[in-house]
Amino acid sequence: MSKLFQINSSVFGDQGVSSQLANAFVQEWQSKNPGTEVVxxxxxxxxxxxxxxxRLTALMTAADERSAEQQQVVEASDTLIRELQDADTIVIGAPMYNFGIPSQLKSWLDLVARSGVTFRYTEDGPEGLLxxxxxYVFTSRGGLHKGEATDGITPYLQTMLGFLGLTDVEFVYAEGLAMGDEPREQGIARANARIEELLAA
Ligand SMILES: Cc1cc2nc3c(=O)[nH]c(=O)nc-3n(C[C@H](O)[C@H](O)[C@H](O)COP(=O)(O)O)c2cc1C
Known part of the structure; x- marks a missing residue:
């Protein structure tokens, strides 16, 4: 059975545009791929x-030397990593706040990027282990940033996910959401059209 892992990070919960796009994508994915297990x-x-x-010390301490508290930290990180390891498909809702990803999403990335588990360094350089x-990344923005220096999300996530071995990343943009009713509607419509394209492929 194929497995899909979805992570949302809008401060507006399910009302967030990134959440709505990611949720719609996952719902349609499920109807096209019945039996997909979604986490x-x-x-x-x-x-x-x-x-x-x-926490960093806990993650770097050998298993047989960890205190009970450190063991808890490692187990929490293991749980987050297992969700990624188990998945065939990963869906990320990544709204733009202050030109970057939400700090909550960054905290998650900080706990899943683990040496020897999700990446390692070899003589040839870093190797991602996922x-x-x-x-699929669903990224919503008030303004227009795609392809511009002000887009602190696309290059960062491409680098960060690639470092973990996740090199096949599709970005879906909903932009211009704070630029008035019409640009907002257009931005959302474009993102929905892209979702349909991706699901039809
Ligand atoms: C705290 C905050 C910071 C924001 N910073 C930016 C920004 O730097 N650039 C931008 O284009 N839009 C910015 N916006 C607008 C959001 O990107 C837009 O509202 C988008 O819909 C957020 O995604 P969400 O609805 O999934 O939460 C910001 C919104 C909030 C609430």
Whole structure:
């Protein structure tokens, strides 16, 4: 059975445009691929803690040397990573806040990027260990940033996900959402049209 993992990160919950697009995509995906098992995570409703010195130390401590508290930190990170490892398809709702991804999504990335687990360094450089998965990113923005230096999401996620081995990433944009009714409607319509294209492929 194929597995899809979805992560949403809008502060507006299911009302967020990124959530609505990602949810619509997943719903249609399920009807086209019946039997797909879907696992969802909302990092705003259920925040992942920030990476700090204690958590990083826990993640770097050998299994047989961890305190009970450190073991809990590692298990929480393991749970997040397993959701990615188990998935064939990954869907990410990534709204633009202050030119980048929501801090909640960054905290999640900080806990799933783990040396020896999701990436490793070899003599040839870094190697991502999450391989053979397709990623869809739904990114909503008030303004127009696609292809511009002000887009702090696309290059960052391409680099970060690629570092983990997730190199097959499709971005779906909903832009101009704060530029008035018509640009907003057009931005959402374009994103929905792209969803239809992707699902028809
Ligand atoms: C706190 C905050 C910061 C924002 N920063 C930006 C920004 O830097 N650039 C931009 O184009 N839009 C910005 N916006 C507009 C959002 O990108 C837009 O509302 C989008 O719909 C958010 O996605 P969501 O509805 O999924 O939460 C911001 C909105 C909020 C609430």
């Amino acid at each position: 969802r995570r909302d990092v705003v409703a259920e925040p992942v803690p920030h990476l700090d010195g204690d 391989k053979g998965k397709k990623v």
